[in-house]
Amino acid sequence: MSASVKSYIGTWHDYANGVWTLTLPEREAGVLAAALLIFTGFVASQAWNITKFILHQTRVTDGVRDGLWHQQQVAIRNSDGHMHALWSLLSLAGAWFRLLGTTRTAARSFVLVFFSLASLVAWSAAQLFVSYIWTSSGNNYLVGSGLCGVVYPVTANLTRNSEKASVWQVYYGNRLEEAATYERPCYSQDPDPALCGRLPVPRLNWTAGDGGCPVLEDALCIKTNTTPVVMDSGFINSNDHLGVNAEPKDTIEYRRIATCAPLQGTHAFYNKSEALALGYQFEYYYGHNYILGTNYTFAYGVINRFRVGDYRLATFEYDPTPGLKVTWKPNSTMFDRTDAKISLFFLITDYLRYYAPVYDMWFLTSNSFNESTIANTSDGPVELWEPFHFVRIMACEEVHQLCNRNLPGAAVDQCANFTLAVDQVALSQKMALSPRQNSTWVRLRAALLETSLFDIAWKLSEPIEAARSVLDGSQYAKLPVNQWRREIGRWFSIGLAMVQRGMVEFVTGPALEEVQQYFVDVGGDWAVLDDCRAQRVRGVTGVRNFDMKGMLVLLALGVSVAVVGLTLDTIVGSAHAILHKGEERRLLWLMDNVFQIQRVAFEGKGVGGWRKADATVPVTAEGSFPRVDGTEKSYPRLSGVVYVTTGGAKTGEDIAADRLSLDSNCVDEQSSGPIGSPTR
Incomplete structure (x- = not known):
């Protein structure tokens, strides 16, 4: 994903929060914000015109009309705002309390002071709340880059397949490592706003719970001190979670479910003659290996037993999509689904030493021994533990779902399982996607490319998190009993992060400069241009959002108040004159005007x-x-x-x-x- 994102400038409807939004550059936004505050201040002054007119007129009764009363009327009549009125009324009270007494003066001033103070507080608060027009309008922005494509080196001017493959590997490797970097502050812990604040949502939340064995032969799954795990992304909505701005009827939902468990090593056999000739010691029979052309899936060499180093990982996957070239096919007694894929992960520990026993069933240790060759052990030998077996196996089944909530029937009937090698056109037709939904599905299908557990574990530079605490061939950190769940949970999170970032990268281009020349615009050819223009992101700098509905309400109410405030005394006075009622009120309002008082004095x-x-x-x-x-x-x-x-x-x-x-x-x-x- 490109480091800098250009925002769309103009009005648009944010379907994530329902706000009709105006996005402006920061400079113009500052001018508009200041104008709104000035306008609110003007409206406040006109609102006081209404208030003071009502106060002045309602006080014209047969009650006491002494000097204080007349001065209060003049103060109200000639005040140009609630603050001015409040200060004048308090000044009057301070001047009259010696003559009339504190209690009497306070009683006769209370109502006027209260209304002027209440108006001051209310309109001060209103001016503060006006800022909500731009502070509560959301942090979502439409991408305005004009890009709509994918990295596609096959179409570039590269003559050799190795060059094309190299470009793709550089791009994919960078994409994978960026997702792994993003996973740590945004998935492994509460998202850090500074690091996770640009994608439509900080992370795609998923759940983990106990599940069944991912392979048909239930006895293969280890269930002692552990339980198979099911990781479920839940339904990921294209608008709410992936940021494709669209009405509910134009959205799709995606779901990813992975079931994993450590496997028994009962399918490992020792072949003495072959071991002597080829260095093999253990062969694991989980299905035919098409790369090696052997009946066994994986073989571990005896010579590696004495190697002191680090964790290694051998990975295999099987996708049952017809016509797809596979490197391994599981035994029919192990896996027979046609709408899911299965992966095997062989964790090779060689001769790692552990400073503490491990009860995790993928990292399990066995016997302890004393080691006296470790530095800084003047107190004597150190007790270490060795791996229970040099190769430990885990299997994972992955299911992907595409859902169209416009379809009739129950929720389960609105979804279809698929693998990442699916024919996207056929699935789109099966799910009866609308043109807009299909555009989102095409982009999502591109973002899903090589995001499976197998791809993450195989291509990540540091696939085993426990390796971070390995030094000099020794695992110095104590591993918890659920370490294997942590490892695959990390892979699952990285895959989801790649999907998030892939959707945005479709419209921003890749961040890696050396592959930007291979970014191909496919908006027209793939009919996804409108979908690209609807991609949301967060945290774009240099722009600010305004709530259009809030602005229009403010302007409508403000203009209404201003018109009434400017004309109320004229309209009421004219009505009094025409109807010959309330003449005293009209004349007192006129005579209490400062210019009329001046006229009378002169x-x-x-x-x-x-x-x-x-x-x-x-x-x-x-x-x-x-x-x-x-x-x-x-x-x-x-x-x-x-x-x-x-x-x-x-x-x-x-x-x-x-x-x-x-x-x-x-x-x-x-x-x-x-x-x-x-x-x-």
């Missing part, structure tokens, strides 16, 4: 000629306004009228003439009634 000092006196912003052409009288600093007030114009001070006669002219010109523009009449 009129009291003789500034007249006001137009639009019943509007939110009254205006006047008057050019003479009073100044602040700072004579008494503890009691500031407006001074007498000082007439200031751009042409200098005017006389009283000039002012009188100006007023008469202004009044005669705008008398029709002034509203009637107490508010519209100029103060003289």
Whole structure:
């Protein structure tokens, strides 16, 4: 799998979590996130406009209307946000408590302070939760590389088969070792997010339990101090687990089941004459070996008995698919299934020494002996143990299943067993796969290539995990009684990891630079292009997801609140004027506006000629306004009228003439009634 993955940019539906997603580059995503927060702040201010209007209007009753009441009304009316209102109301309470008393002031301020504080808390929380639009929209991304293919050196410009084989072996070996490296932090323990955070899921969980003997002759399986194991991947959904983004009707399911057990060595025979001539000592008869052309499956040479080294592994597999070339065919009394494969694993220990007895039936030790040639043993000889037998055998049966949940009937009728050598077209037709399902099956079939237990054990550079604790021909770590289960469990996990990575590599290309030139685009030829465009991964850097549904809900609600907040007082005021009801509330809302308060103050000092006196912003052409009288600093007030114009001070006669002219010109523009009449 390529080290860097390019993400698709745009909107798409994530069928893993049901989120309609917008994916943007990090820079544009930052701008959008900031815009959403700014928009939410604007909506919060308009929501306060609604709240303050309701508070102001509901307080217009026949109750007490003293100075505190009027100032509270003004504070509410002219506040531009919940924080501003809260601070103004607290300031009022602080100013009035000496005159009215703490209890009375607090009681009369409580409701207003409560609503302003509640609004502040609620909208602050709302702005925090807005971030969920991009933080809770998932870590899934569509691959946008545009690649759709496989490594296929046969089509490359290679003249010799050895060159083609070499390219494939380099590629496959790297793929296998990468999966083995991935297995340790992601399967053998709780997945490390830093190391397991790029595939659609960190790992494909599987279960292990006791099972039956994988071969027909039940007596061959060792059941003393151990039990055959069944490893089951469960149903792996192409959308949920493999990241092929699709609706449920377009998904397929895959399942892998392996049953394994150590075997008795009863089929091993000693042939003295052959041993003397060829060095053979033990022959194991589990079926014909087509490579050697012998009736025995495997032979162990006597000369190796005295070799002190490491674990070795000899592997054999049999796939019953008709027409398939096989290297070994088991005896009919051992295996007769046509929808599964069987593998044999010969663990060769030669003359390994063990520092502790082993009761695992694949690594079993027997007699102990004293060894005095080991370094740093000044206290005397060291007790060591030797292998129970130089060759121990294990058999595994593997079954693969493909399922189409669109088929009628019970769940068991919706699945079919197959081996990895199956004719994929025939199986697709048998399972009645739709074109989209078939595309996923074609890609999955390519990802399954050479992922069996046999392939892992045969080609892995370090197939036996216990070998990590072998030094100088000695097994220094104490092996547990279930070591054999650990070994095959590791192979099983590596195989599943290869499937995971293979699905993604189909659309990202191989990571190994020397084989990238052999990556062949098959999207059109294999009719899998749409499936490739639907591949999900996680943890792509440089991009960010947004929840489109969340954004649209925020915008719809926000615009609605903003429209109401900007027009509520106008609409209600107009309704009061038309219906001739609630006039006092309308007029108090108007008069408590800071510009109306200013108008009334200036009129009291003789500034007249006001137009639009019943509007939110009254205006006047008057050019003479009073100044602040700072004579008494503890009691500031407006001074007498000082007439200031751009042409200098005017006389009283000039002012009188100006007023008469202004009044005669705008008398029709002034509203009637107490508010519209100029103060003289």
